[in-house]
Amino acid sequence: MKKRILILAGGYSKEREVSLITGKSVKKELDKQGKYFSKILDPKGDLIRQIRKFKPNVVFNALHGRYGEDGYIQAILESEKVKYTHSGVLSSSIAIDKEISKKIFIKNKILTPKYIKYIFKNNLNSHKILTSVKKKFGFPVVIKPINEGSSVNVFICNSSNFIKKLKILKSYKEILIEKYIPGREIQSAILGKIKLGAIELKPKRKFYDYEAKYNPKAKTQHIIPVNITQKNYRKLMNISLKAHRILGCKGVTRSDFRFYKNKFYLLEVNTQPGMTNLSLVPEIARFRKISFIRLIEWIIKDASTNR
Numbered sequence: 058m059k060k061r062i063l064i065l066a067g068g069y070s071k072e073r074e075v076s077l078i079t080g081k082s083v084k085k086e087l088d089k090q091g092k093y094f095s096k097i098l099d100p101k102g103d104l105i106r107q108i109r110k111f112k113p114n115v116v117f118n119a120l121h122g123r124y125g126e127d128g129y130i131q132a133i134l135e136s137e138k139v140k141y142t143h144s145g146v147l148s149s150s151i152a153i154d155k156e157i158s159k160k161i162f163i164k165n166k167i168l169t170p171k172y173i174k175y176i177f178k179n180n181l182n183s184h185k186i187l188t189s190v191k192k193k194f195g196f197p198v199v200i201k202p203i204n205e206g207s208s209v210n211v212f213i214c215n216s217s218n219f220i221k222k223l224k225i226l227k228s229y230k231e232i233l234i235e236k237y238i239p240g241r242e243i244q245s246a247i248l249g250k251i252k253l254g255a256i257e258l259k260p261k262r263k264f265y266d267y268e269a270k271y272n273p274k275a276k277t278q279h280i281i282p283v284n285i286t287q288k289n290y291r292k293l294m295n296i297s298l299k300a301h302r303i304l305g306c307k308g309v310t311r312s313d314f315r316f317y318k319n320k321f322y323l324l325e326v327n328t329q330p331g332m333t334n335l336s337l338v339p340e341i342a343r344f345r346k347i348s349f350i351r352l353i354e355w356i357i358k359d360a361s362t363n364r
Contacts, residue, residue, distance in 0.1 A: 059094040062087055062357065063113035065130065067099035070122025071209045079332040080119040086350045100130065108137055115360045116141040117353075118329065122205060126329040127153045131364070142356045144328040145364030148305035152328045153204045155233055158304060162323055165303050167296060169323050170199070170315075172235040177227050183220045190234060191216070197237040202229045213237055240317030243283055245297040246330070246341045247310050248352075249359060252294040254341040257283045279337075281344050285316070293321055300326050307364045308356055311338055 066080025067073055080097045087093040098107055100120070108116070116139055120130060128150030134141040144152065151157050162169045173193060175186070190198055200222060201211040210229075212222040226232050242260070246253040259278035283290065297312045304326055311330035315322040330338045332353070342352045 059092055060115070060357075061111065061113045062093050062095040062115050062117055063108065063111050064095055064097045064117045064119050065100055065125065066097050066119040068120045068122070068125045068130075070120070070124060070126075071205065072121035075331060075333065076119055076121045076125065079121070079336070082332050082334065082349075083117055083119055083353055086353055090350065100125075104130075104133060105137060108134075108139060113139060115139075115357050117357060117360075118143050119332065121329050121331065122209070123153075126327075127204060135362070135364075138362050140360040140362050141364070142360045143308045143364075144304075144306045144310070148307065148364075149328050152304050152306065152310075152326045155201065155203050155325055158326065159233075161303055162300065165299065167300060167303075167323050168320055170236045170238050172233050174203070174231055175200075175223075175234050176231045177229075181220070181224065181227075186223070187216065187219060190219070194234075194236040199233075199235040199237050200226060201233050201235065202226060203231060203233055238315040238317050238322045240315045240322075243285075243293065243314045243316050243321075244337055245293055245312050245314065246338045247297050247301040247306075247312070248342075248355065249308065250298070252298055253309075253338070253347075254281070254345055255283050255290065255293055255297075256281045256337050256341055256344075258337075279340060281340065289316075289319070289321075296321055296323060307361075308359050309338060309352075 064080045064083055066076045068076055084095050084097055087095045096111060116134055118130060118141055120126060124130060126149055128146040131146040131149050135146060156174055159169050159172060171194060196216045197213050199213055210226055214222045242258045243255055245255040257280040261276050300312055300323060301310050306328055309330060311327045313324040332339060339349050339352060
């Protein structure tokens with residue numbers, strides 16, 4: 058009998074389109090094997106009914122961002138006692154919350170950029186916030202939503218465009234203002250307890266934003282292996298595994314770093330890294346001679362009901 062794999066893709070977040078591409082990429086690989094019966098489900102209001110109707114052996118969670126990567130879908134899957142992939146309810150909700158995860162990093166002596174949480178009031182006091190940020194960090198700074206992924210609505214700001222960019226994020230109610238760390242953009246992947254590897258990114262754009270991640274025309278340069286010393290490579294992968302463990306993650310995660318003055322600054326841990334033809338985890342796996350289908354099958358085999 059073919060193993061029944063239900064792939065959740067799409068969803069309600071601003072990363073919907075990327076999630077659908079991930080879902081299609083996973084389904085295409087599974088269908089080639091001839092031993093799986095797979096279906097893509099875009100979760101709507103009748104998700105539970107659809108799960109019960111399909112009776113999956115495993116749910117492959119290919120959702121990104123809010124409602125898919127934040128513990129919401131995971132809680133539904135736990136209640137249905139169905140095996141599913143990636144991280145569980147608590148670890149997903151902690152990892153996507155950039156403020157909570159940063160507090161955990163700091164407590165566990167993992168270097169991360171300094172930050173403040175900014176709560177929008179009815180009237181934006183431009184002078185007050187500008188003065189406060191200058192005093193705390195100086196410019197440039199990074200402003201970002203607390204719980205979005207894929208660099209959605211992330212901006213690097215100087216003092217002249219800070220207020221303008223801040224107003225764009227007003228709908229979020231609260232955001233993070235973070236000290237900007239220059240240097241090299243390096244990302245690493247963990248697969249269960251395996252230190253899978255790392256990749257360096259050299260975007261043509263200002264930084265590795267949504268466009269640089271998903272648009273081939275952005276021509277972001279991917280460098281693998283990363284040109285750092287063996288000592289620094291070990292340090293990078295040890296930090297990555299430590300972060301994966303302290304957040305309670307399962308399956309595959311990708312950690313985003315800035316490497317500056319011989320120090321690694323952890324920006325965030327992604328519990329649902331993309332699986333598209335431009336995605337980094339499959340590329341890191343390929344470098345380790347792990348094919349895309351082997352990576353997918355490892356994730357499926359790792360699935361469980363209590364994550």
